[in-house]
Amino acid sequence: MAPVELATESYSELDTNDNRIRCSAAASKKDRSVENALISKIMQLDETSCDVGDEDSFFVADFKELKKSVELWNSELPQVHAHYAVKCNNDIETVRYLASQGLNFDCASKNEIEFVLGLGVSPDRIVYANPCKNASHIRYACQQGVNMTTVDNSYELYKLKKYHPRCGILIRLATDDSSAQCQLSTKFGCTVETALNELLPLANDLELNVRGVAFHIGSGAKDVDPMFVAIRDSRMFFDKAIELGFNVDTLDIGGGFERETFEDISAMTRYGLDKFFPPGFTQKHNIRFIAEPGRFMVASAFTLATYVTSKRDLGCNEDNIDAMLYINDGVYGNLNCILFDHQHPIPRLVEFGGDDNADAKGEHYHYSVWGPTCDGLDCVSPMARFPRSIHVGDWLYFTEVGAYTSAAATSFNGFIYDSEVIYINTEL
Numbered sequence: 001m002a003p004v005e006l007a008t009e010s011y012s013e014l015d016t017n018d019n020r021i022r023c024s025a026a027a028s029k030k031d032r033s034v035e036n037a038l039i040s041k042i043m044q045l046d047e048t049s050c051d052v053g054d055e056d057s058f059f060v061a062d063f064k065e066l067k068k069s070v071e072l073w074n075s076e077l078p079q080v081h082a083h084y085a086v087k088c089n090n091d092i093e094t095v096r097y098l099a100s101q102g103l104n105f106d107c108a109s110k111n112e113i114e115f116v117l118g119l120g121v122s123p124d125r126i127v128y129a130n131p132c133k134n135a136s137h138i139r140y141a142c143q144q145g146v147n148m149t150t151v152d153n154s155y156e157l158y159k160l161k162k163y164h165p166r167c168g169i170l171i172r173l174a175t176d177d178s179s180a181q182c183q184l185s186t187k188f189g190c191t192v193e194t195a196l197n198e199l200l201p202l203a204n205d206l207e208l209n210v211r212g213v214a215f216h217i218g219s220g221a222k223d224v225d226p227m228f229v230a231i232r233d234s235r236m237f238f239d240k241a242i243e244l245g246f247n248v249d250t251l252d253i254g255g256g257f258e259r260e261t262f263e264d265i266s267a268m269t270r271y272g273l274d275k276f277f278p279p280g281f282t283q284k285h286n287i288r289f290i291a292e293p294g295r296f297m298v299a300s301a302f303t304l305a306t307y308v309t310s311k312r313d314l315g316c317n318e319d320n321i322d323a324m325l326y327i328n329d330g331v332y333g334n335l336n337c338i339l340f341d342h343q344h345p346i347p348r349l350v351e352f353g354g355d356d357n358a359d360a361k362g363e364h365y366h367y368s369v370w371g372p373t374c375d376g377l378d379c380v381s382p383m384a385r386f387p388r389s390i391h392v393g394d395w396l397y398f399t400e401v402g403a404y405t406s407a408a409a410t411s412f413n414g415f416i417y418d419s420e421v422i423y424i425n426t427e428l
Contacts, residue, residue, distance in 0.1 A: 033426040034060050034399075038305050038350055041422060042395055057306045057329040058420040059406070063097060064427040065301035069259075070101045073293065076266035079273065080289040083127055085255055086112045088294030088403050089302070091421060095119060098297060106255075106292040110137040113146055123147070127252065129214070129292060131156060131172045131188050138163040148250070150214045152190045154202055161206045168211035169203065170252050171195045173233055175217045176226045189215065192233045196240045203246075210246045212287075213237045216254030219295065219341070222261060224268040227253070231272035238277075242285070249286050251277065257296040295403035302402030304334055304419075305350070308394045309372065321383065322365050325390055330371015330378040332412040334405045334419060335398070338380065345398040347384045365389050369396070373413040 037060045045055055073082055083104040086095065090112070096119055099105075104125040107113045116126060123145035131152040141149065142164040149164075151157060152172040160167055174189030190199065195213070203210045213234045217226040234251055241248045257265060277287060310326040327347075329335055337343040347369050364385045371378035390396075409417040 031399075033424060034062060034303050035350065035397075037422050037424050038303070038395070038397055042305070042350065047393060055307050055328070056419065057304060057327075057334060057417070058422065059091075059334075059401075060303045060305070060422045060424060061091065061094065061402070062301050062303075063423060063425045066094065066097055066297065067101070067427065069297045069300070070098070070103070072259075072262065073296070076262060077269060077291070080253065080269070080291050082297070083125075083129075083252075083290050083292050084297055085129075085292045085294030086116060087407060089298045089405070090115065090407050092119070093421070093423060094298060094301070094402075099125075103297075104290070106294075107146075110134070110140050113141060113144060117144060127170070127290070127292075129252075133159070135159055135163055138167075142167065148211065150252070151199070152188055154199065157199065157202055157206060157208060161208060165207075166209055168209050168250070170212050170214040170250060171199055171210065171237065173213060173215045173230065173237070175215050175230045192236060195237055200237075200240055200244060200246075204244050210241055210248060212241075212248045212250035212252065214252035214254060216292070217256050219256045224261075224265050227265060227268050228272045231269070231276050235276035238285075238287075249288060251287060251289050253289065253291045255292040255294050255296075257291075257293045259296065259300060262296065298402035300400050300402065302400070302405070304329065304345075304398045304401045304405070306347075306396050306398070308390060308392055308396060311390065311392050319383075320366055321368050323367055323390075325367045325369045325384075325396075326372065327369060327380065327396060328372050329417070330373060330380055332371065332373050332375070332378060333409045333415060333417040334401070335371065335380055336408045336410070337401065337404045339377075340408060341404040343401075343404075345380075345401055347381055347396040347398060349386050349388075349390065350395040350397055351388070372415055375413075 041058060047055060081104060083106040084095070084098050085106040087108050095116065099119060099121050105116045105121060106129040107116055107126050108130040113126060113128065117123060124147070126146045128141050128146050128149035131150045133149070133156070138159060147166065148168040148170065150170045150172045151160065160169065172189045173195060174191055200210065215230045215234065217230060231253070238248050253269060273289065306327040306329045308325055309328050312324045314321055314323055331339050335345060338345065364387060367384050367386065367390060368379065369381040369384050371380055406417065406419060
């Protein structure tokens with residue numbers, strides 16, 4: 001994303017009750033600040049004379065939300081040091097801010113490592129959290145001093161022996177992630193039996209530096225029980241590793257945390273750690289707990305604004321859809337979370353012109369919303385409800401779209417999503 005600073009004064013003085021401007025829904029102070037930032041940006045645009053790209057979709061990022069996420073994490077899981085998953089959202093100012101708040105980083109590729117190091121982050125604050133890596137990327141990590149990675153198979157152990165023999169190794173265990181939005185154990189993680197009976201003995205023979213264990217109960221996990229089971233299995237691993245003489249000192253409990261379920265999952269995490277990694281055992285072996293939160297930190301901080309480029313009226317139809325709306329962002333762009341992250345962002349209306357166009361009877365209008373590409377799969381919402389008729393030139397916005405959106409945008413059909421980001425802080 002291309003960062004754009006919008007001075008607080010330029011939107012804080014807007015009166016959202018003015019008859020020139022009205023947002024479509026009642027809003028909290030935080031919401032109003034975000035909406036004011038959207039409106040201030042939009043009011044600067046003139047479609048008859050603006051440059052190509054000026055009316056592209058853009059984000060507003062609220063740093064107060066980032067701070068709230070960090071504070072909530074530290075309050076609920078003070079014993080677990082967060083390593084932010086860069087793949088979730090690699091907006092440079094966001095990553096820089098999280099680094100300033102003391103977070104470390106989960107990087108999954110050479111380019112992510114390079115990016116984080118370029119911000120001045122020490123390599124000892126990075127876990128190379130990808131169990132399957134290119135040999136050249138392993139060499140790069142070694143050259144840069146990134147000395148912790150994850151592994152779930154024997155081939156990776158042989159590669160590490162050859163290219164990074166002193167690297168700290170976390171054996172990645174599979175978990176029951178059947179209740180998660182994104183199930184990761186279908187791709188990564190070995191069974192406990194494989195870890196104990198194959199990988200640990202092999203690592204011992206190769207004289208590698210096994211430092212502990214990692215697991216991930218799936219992104220957007222709803223069920224808390226797999227966390228307890230995974231911590232229990234991790235203790236079995238620690239006991240075997242200690243028996244073989246390894247200096248194991250790290251337990252990585254992965255990611256998958258969400259605001260909505262965090263209280264429950266953090267309570268189960270604390271319970272599991274207290275039961276299987278009690279203070280005496282933890283202190284004796286100097287064990288540290290880390291995690292890889294991504295969406296938990298950034299999802300709520302970002303709002304996306306999109307422009308209605310076209311409209312097709314449908315007339316009477318069995319779906320009761322009044323028209324099809326076409327916007328300048330979609331599932332191949334910043335709203336790819338609909339396809340790849342099982343999200344359902346709700347379009348909302350930024351309305352100009354007071355109440356002149358509002359439906360006097362309080363009725364609603366129903367639309368399907370589509371992205372800009374030529375693919376019929378590019379459907380943002382099959383049914384969206386608005387308080388008035390939507391016109392070409394209107395703007396729609398989507399809240400809580402900070403996770404797995406811009407980071408996975410493509411250039412399909414020639415649409416480039418180098419979206420501007422307006423940074424605000426509603427705490428000020």
